[in-house]
Structures are given as structure tokens and as C-alpha cells.
Amino acid sequence: MLKKLTIILFFIATIGQSQHTIKGTMSPVDADVTWVALYKIQGSKQNYVQNVPINNGVFEFKIPENASEGMYRLRYKMDNNSIVDFIYNNEDVELKFDPNKSIETLQFLTSEENIVYEDFLTKTYALQEQLDSLQYSYFNLTNANERLNSEELYKSTLVTYQKIQQEIETKAANKLALHYIKASRKYYNNALIESPQEYLNSLKSHFFDYIDFEDAYLQHSAIISESVLNYVLYLNVSDDSAVQSVLHKNAINEVMAKITENESLKAATLTTLLYSFAQDENVEIVDFLIADFYNKLPESVKNEKDIENILKSVKLAIGKKAPNFTWEEKGTTKSLYAIDKAKTYVLVFWSTSCSHCVVEVPDLYEYLKDKSNIHVIDVALEKDTLGFDVYNEKFKNWTNVFGEGKWENAIAKDYEIVSTPTYFILDANKNIIAKPDYITDVKAYFGN
Numbered sequence: 248m249l250k251k252l253t254i255i256l257f258f259i260a261t262i263g264q265s266q267h268t269i270k271g272t273m274s275p276v277d278a279d280v281t282w283v284a285l286y287k288i289q290g291s292k293q294n295y296v297q298n299v300p301i302n303n304g305v306f307e308f309k310i311p312e313n314a315s316e317g318m319y320r321l322r323y324k325m326d327n328n329s330i331v332d333f334i335y336n337n338e339d340v341e342l343k344f345d346p347n348k349s350i351e352t353l354q355f356l357t358s359e360e361n362i363v364y365e366d367f368l369t370k371t372y373a374l375q376e377q378l379d380s381l382q383y384s385y386f387n388l389t390n391a392n393e394r395l396n397s398e399e400l401y402k403s404t405l406v407t408y409q410k411i412q413q414e415i416e417t418k419a420a421n422k423l424a425l426h427y428i429k430a431s432r433k434y435y436n437n438a439l440i441e442s443p444q445e446y447l448n449s450l451k452s453h454f455f456d457y458i459d460f461e462d463a464y465l466q467h468s469a470i471i472s473e474s475v476l477n478y479v480l481y482l483n484v485s486d487d488s489a490v491q492s493v494l495h496k497n498a499i500n501e502v503m504a505k506i507t508e509n510e511s512l513k514a515a516t517l518t519t520l521l522y523s524f525a526q527d528e529n530v531e532i533v534d535f536l537i538a539d540f541y542n543k544l545p546e547s548v549k550n551e552k553d554i555e556n557i558l559k560s561v562k563l564a565i566g567k568k569a570p571n572f573t574w575e576e577k578g579t580t581k582s583l584y585a586i587d588k589a590k591t592y593v594l595v596f597w598s599t600s601c602s603h604c605v606v607e608v609p610d611l612y613e614y615l616k617d618k619s620n621i622h623v624i625d626v627a628l629e630k631d632t633l634g635f636d637v638y639n640e641k642f643k644n645w646t647n648v649f650g651e652g653k654w655e656n657a658i659a660k661d662y663e664i665v666s667t668p669t670y671f672i673l674d675a676n677k678n679i680i681a682k683p684d685y686i687t688d689v690k691a692y693f694g695n
Contacts, residue, residue: 266309266310266311266312267309267310267312267314267335267337267338267339267340268307268308268309268310268339268340268341269285269307269308269310269319269321269333269335269339269340269341270305270306270307270308270339270340270341270342271283271305271306271307271321271331271341271342271343271344272304272305272342272343272344273301273304273305273306273323273343273344273345273346274304274343274344274345275304275345276303276304277304277346277347280301280323280324280329280346281300281301282298282299282300282301282323283298283299283301283306283321283322283323284296284297284298284321284322284323285297285298285299285308285319285320285321286319286320286321286322287315287317287318287319287320288317288318288319288320288332288467288468288469289467289515290466290467290468290469290471290472290512290515290516290519291469291472291515291516291518291519291522292515292518293320296308296314296319301323310335312337314335316334316335316336316337316423317334317335317423317464317467317468318332318333318334318335318427318467318468318469319332319333319334319335320332320333321333323346324346328349329346329349330349331344331349331353332469333355333358333361334358334360334361334364334423334424334427335360336360336422336423338357338358338359338360339357339358340355340357340358340361341355341356341357341358342354342355342356342358342361343356353365359422360422360423360424361424363415363418363419363422363424363428364419364424364427364428366415367415367419367424367428367431368431370411370415371408371411371412371415371431371432374404374407374408374411375408375433377404378401378404378405378408378435381397381400381401381404381439382401382439382440382446384397385397385398385401385439385440386441386442386443386446397439398438398439401438401439402437402438405435405437408435412428412432415428416428416429423464426462426464426465426468427464427465427468427470429457429459430457430458430459430462430465430470430474431457431470432456432457433457434449434450434453434454434456434457436449447482450482451478451482451483454474454478454482455474455478455505458470458471458474460505460506460507460509460512461509466509466511466512466515471512471516472515472516472519475502475516475519475520476519476520476523478498478501478502479495479498479499479502479520480495480523482498483495483497483498492531492532495524495529495532496532496535499520499532499535499536499540502516503516503517503540510544510545510547510548511548513540513544513548514541514544514548514549514550517536517540517541517544518550518553520532520536521533521536521537521541521553521554521557522553522557524536525557525560525561526560528561528564528565529564530561530564530565530566530567531566533557533558533561537554541554563662563663563671563679563682564679565679565680565681565682566678566679566680567678567679568676568677568678568679569583569594569671569673569677569678569679570661570662571583571584571677572657572658572661574648574649574658581646583624583677584677586622586624586646588622588646589619589620589621589622589675590620590621590674590675591620591621591622591672591673591674591675591680592621592622592623592624592672592673592674592677593611593615593621593622593623593624593670593671593672593673593689594623594624594625594626594670594671594672594673595608595611595623595624595625595626595668595669595670595671596625596626596628596650596659596662596664596667596668596669597625597626597627597628597667597668597669598627598628598629598634598653598667599627599629599633599634599635599637599638600629600630600634601667601668603668604667604668607668607685607686608625608638608668609638609641610686611623611686611689612641612642612644612645614686614689614690615693616644618693621693622645622646623642623644623645623646624645624646624648625642625645625646625647625648626648626650626656626658626659627647627648627649627650628650628652628653628654628656628659628664628667629649629650629651629653630652630653632649635647635649668686670682670683670684670686670688670689672689672692
């Protein structure tokens with residue numbers, strides 16, 4: 248019996264030692280924040296681990312010893328600002344922060360990994376800001392003394408920055424944090440650069456100097472994906488849309504050339520870019536990313552669900568062909584794609600039970616009734632045909648579609664209609680060429 252009890256006690260002790268604790272304190276206490284969720288960061292994605300309640304501003308997670316090391320994320324509100332990232336490497340982590348400004352107030356009370364990394368970020372961020380500020384202001388300096396003072400201050404600040412970087416890298420030796428510290432280093436020229444274009448060229452040519460794309464820890468953090476987005480989106484810009492597309496494509500080609508044999512990293516990087524460009528409804532770049540890169544990946548690393556979601560999110564974007572739909576009219580099946588009456592079409596979703604619709608849509612009819620090169624397809628979302636029949640007689644020059652079921656109508660769902668009126672302008676081939684918000688925008692599109 249004593250032997251069994253000893254074994255049980257040993258087993259319990261072993262279980263207790265196999266877990267580490269993530270403990271946090273939010274100060275001041277926010278009564279609206281009642282939970283916090285833990286995620287493991289895997290490149291551009293976050294894998295849910297668990298969530299716990301917050302009691303009087305305090306929360307605590309128990310992490311098994313076999314949990315993989317790397318970057319983790321705490322989320323306590325459903326917005327992009329209410330997060331805290333930290334390193335987990337088989338040690339307890341205790342932190343404290345203000346939930347309304349977590350980045351500025353974050354403090355690590357325990358965890359050597361996080362203390363050294365936070366020390367690095369705090370010290371180097373201020374120096375980076377000063378170096379950047381000196382460089383930007385230098386472009387506009389004409390006074391010789393002011394230029395000389397800026398040059399000297401820049402050089403001394405750069406020496407300090409490089410010294411601190413090296414000191415903290417030495418301090419972080421043999422720590423997981425060293426991977427992130429090295430990757431967060433920023434290249435600076437030895438002297439101030441004369442022109443903005445030269446500076447931009449320098450930034451672009453050295454942007455990835457300190458990022459090792461083959462580093463598994465970086466691949467499983469957000470550093471690579473965030474760096475790629477910053478490079479593609481913010482260092483390659485133009486006011487000319489055609490030039491902008493070329494710059495984006497060139498930047499994507501450059502990034503993908505840096506990722507050689509790692510197909511999983513290619514897939515993760517492409518997915519990050521696809522979601523970003525899809526959010527901006529940039530159909531040209533989404534199609535380019537899929538055709539030139541994603542479709543060429545091995546099937547083992549593809550995620551068809553991601554592609555399905557991305558394509559769904561841009562199906563109503565400018566440049567895409569409007570989804571076809573059919574309806575019955577006097578015993579005949581009609582379809583959007585079969586209409587061949589004009590060079591330009593206005594597709595409007597509305598309802599006779601919508602007060603401003605019954606003002607705007609008749610106004611639209613009067614405005615377009617003499618424009619023979621523009622044809623209107625109106626889809627009236629109704630519960631019954633009473634109102635539809637009245638306006639069907641009034642809008643004789645239009646193609647009038649009865650959208651039975653109102654919000655539950657299949658056409659409305661396919662076009663993701665959540666308010667009325669909603670406008671789409673289509674070309675002769677039924678491609679979406681504009682999405683005006685109001686009737687004034689429709690009129691502005693056509694010139695008055």
C-alpha cells in the first residue's frame with residue numbers, strides 16, 4: 248500500500264512539474280474585458296490553444312511541458328490592438344499591462360527570454376526612430392551648419408544603436424529570443440543619404456539583410472510575414488495604378504526568389520499576400536499570385552479552403568465578372584448574361600418597402616431614361632408582388648426582376664446584399680467596373 252501511495256505521489260509531482268504558467272495582470276482593470284485567449288503563432292496564422300476567464304484583472308494559463316516553443320499571442324478583445332505577443336520556451340511567464348494600451352505598457356516580471364527581448368525592443372526602437380527622423384529631415388536641410396550637425400548626430404546615434412544591438416545579441420546568446428533579436432535588426436547606411444530616391448533604393452536593397460528565411464523559429468513567428476507585407480505594400484508604391492501593379496509584381500517576384508526550397512514557407516507567404524490583396528479587392532494581384540505562384544505549389548502544402556475564402560471575398564470586386572443569375576418572366580427563363588441591350592449596365596438592388604429607395608430609384612429612372620447606351624437591371628427584394636407590380640409598370644425601359652423572399656432571395660445572397668439600394672455598374676461583358684454608394688455617385692460616374 249505504501250509503495251502504491253509513493254508511486255501515486257511521484258506521479259502527481261511529475262505532472263505538476265510538467266506544466267508552466269502564463270500569468271498576466273491587467274491594470275487598470277477593465278470591466279468589459281472578461282476573457283483572454285491563447286494562440287500559437289504559426290507564420291501568418293494563429294492556432295487557438297485555450298482561453299481562460301479574467302478575475303479582477305488577473306488571468307492564468309497552465310501550459311504543458313511538451314508545448315512547442317516559439318511565439319505565442321494573447322488576445323482579449325476582437326480587434327487588432329488588443330493583443331500581446333510573447334516568447335514561450337519552457338519557462339514560466341508573468342506579465343503586466345494596461346489593456347487599453349498594451350504595447351506601450353507591457354512589462355515582463357518573469358521569463359528571461361521575454362525580459363531580454365523586451366529590453367531590446369525598448370532600447371532599439373527609440374534609436375531607430377531617431378535615426379529615421381534625422382534621415383527624413385536631412386532631405387530638406389540647406390544650411391551647411393545644420394547639415395553638419397545632423398551628420399554628426401546621425402553617426403554618433405548609429406554607433407550607439409550598433410553597440411546596443413551587439414550587446415543584447417551577446418546577452419541573448421543561447422536563448423530563443425536571439426532569433427527574433429537578430430531578425431529585428433534594421434540596416435542603416437554609414438552616413439546620411441542625400442536624396443529620397445537613393446534612400447528608398449537603399450532601404451529596398453537591404454530590407455531583408457537580417458532575416459534568415461530558413462530559420463524555423465522565424466517561419467513560425469509573424470516576423471517573416473510582416474516583413475514581406477511591409478516590403479511589398481509600403482516600399483513599392485506609386486500614384487499611377489498601372490505602375491503600382493508592376494511594382495507590386497516585381498516586389499512579389501523578389502520576395503519569392505528569396506524563398507528557395509521551402510514549399511511550406513512559400514505557401515504561408517503567398518497566403519499572407521493573398522489575404523492582404525483580397526482585402527483591398529486588388530483582383531489583378533490576387534490572380535497573379537494564384538496563377539504564377541500558388542497553383543505551382545505541391546498539393547501537399549496547398550490549402551484549398553484558403554483559396555476558396557480568398558476568391559469568395561473578391562468575387563464582387565471591381566474587375567470581376569458579375570455573378571450570373573436567372574429569373575422567370577412570363578413563363579420564360581431570363582438571365583443577366585443573356586441581356587444585350589447596351590454598352591453599360593446599372594444593376595440596382597432595392598425594395599419598395601425601403602423609404603429612401605422609393606425616392607432614389609425613380610430619380611434614377613428619370614436620370615437615365617434618355618440614355619440609350621445605359622440599361623438598368625433592377626432587382627426588387629420583396630415579400631410579395633404588390634409593390635413590385637406598381638413599379639414594374641412605371642419602369643418600362645428597365646429589366647425588372649422580382650426578388651422574392653427579400654433578404655433571403657438567392658440573388659441577393661449571391662451579391663451579399665445587406666442594405667438597399669445597392670448599386671453595381673457593369674460593362675458590356677457584365678464585368679463590374681464601379682460600385683457607387685449613392686445615386687449621386689452613379690450620376691457622377693456618368694458625368695453629372
